[in-house]
Amino acid sequence: MQTWLMQIAVNLVRDQIRNRRFQFWRRAVLTAKPLDVAAPTVADGGRSPESQALVNEQVAAIWAAAERLPGKQRTVFLLRFVEDMDLVEIAFATGMKEGTVKTHLFRALRAVRERLGATL
Amino acid sequence: MIAHLSSEQVSEYILGQPDPLIAQHVEGCPACRAELANFRAALGEFRGKMRAWSENEARAVLAVPAGFSEPHSWAASRQLAWALLIAAVCILGSFVFPWHPAESNPSDATLLNQVDAQVSRTVPSSMEPLMKLVVQTSPGAGKQE
Numbered sequence: 267m268q269t270w271l272m273q274i275a276v277n278l279v280r281d282q283i284r285n286r287r288f289q290f291w292r293r294a295v296l297t298a299k300p301l302d303v304a305a306p307t308v309a310d311g312g313r314s315p316e317s318q319a320l321v322n323e324q325v326a327a328i329w330a331a332a333e334r335l336p337g338k339q340r341t342v343f344l345l346r347f348v349e350d351m352d353l354v355e356i357a358f359a360t361g362m363k364e365g366t367v368k369t370h371l372f373r374a375l376r377a378v379r380e381r382l383g384a385t386l
Numbered sequence: 387m388i389a390h391l392s393s394e395q396v397s398e399y400i401l402g403q404p405d406p407l408i409a410q411h412v413e414g415c416p417a418c419r420a421e422l423a424n425f426r427a428a429l430g431e432f433r434g435k436m437r438a439w440s441e442n443e444a445r446a447v448l449a450v451p452a453g454f455s456e457p458h459s460w461a462a463s464r465q466l467a468w469a470l471l472i473a474a475v476c477i478l479g480s481f482v483f484p485w486h487p488a489e490s491n492p493s494d495a496t497l498l499n500q501v502d503a504q505v506s507r508t509v510p511s512s513m514e515p516l517m518k519l520v521v522q523t524s525p526g527a528g529k530q531e
Contacts, residue, residue, distance in 0.1 A: 321428075321431050324428040324431060324432070325428070325431050325432050325435050328428060328429070328432040329432070329436075344436070346401075347429050347432065347433055348432070348433050348436045348437060348440070350433075353401075368401075371397070371401060372394065372397045372401075375393075375396070375397040375400060375401075376393045376394075376397060379393060379396060379397075379425065380393075382425070382428060
């Protein structure tokens with residue numbers, strides 16, 4: 267019983283956090299603030315300058331592609347590839363059908379891949 | 387065996403729902419495997435950068451002075467303060483004006499005793515003489531008593 271209640275509490279907190287993150291990304295894509303791709307991340311350690319430059323180029327290309335995506339595609343793309351949400355969760359958060367989410371993701375991925383092109 | 391992956395097939399694979407034929411092709415095709423690995427790695431880097439960026443943004447929002455906090459949260463804390471104040475007044479009031487049931491009006495106690503006596507009777511008072519007759523004439527009366 268205690269475990270069950272704890273699970274419900276954990277789910278509620280997680281949903282609340284995800285909902286706040288979703289609101290954050292909705293605001294972020296509306297304002298489309300520039301991303302500082304040169305800012306170091308935890309995984310940057312131990313890379314050669316050339317390798318780091320390529321990574322930065324790729325990240326910048328993905329961000330540029332994401333900026334050009336239509337609103338819904340961009341939101342769905344960010345929720346999937348930044349927030350690690352699955353199709354069902356994205357459908358629930360955005361109020362779209364699962365099939366619609368999948369279609370948006372396919373289109374977004376194609377656009378991003380085309381943009382990445384030579385850097386892959 | 388299929389040719390190199392199309393854009394749709396790459397998307398399917400990246401989304402983690404590949405057709406068995408696609409999965410089989412990727413296993414046997416180093417070029418497609420490398421492309422998928424690079425694409426995944428790039429998306430992973432993007433995730434890391436975006437998360438770091440979003441956390442910085444969130445921290446910047448939290449760093450806004452208290453005077454600029456949302457009115458909704460202020461209203462909620464004001465409601466909570468009122469609720470606590472009312473609860474405190476109720477608790478203090480129960481100490482200052484305690485309820486003493488024993489000190490209630492004596493006529494009320496008498497009335498309650500009369501009601502208890504009426505309720506505890508098995509038959510109405512007007513039928514009590516008849517009950518005595520029934521008890522005397524009944525063959526098992528002795529056993530019942």
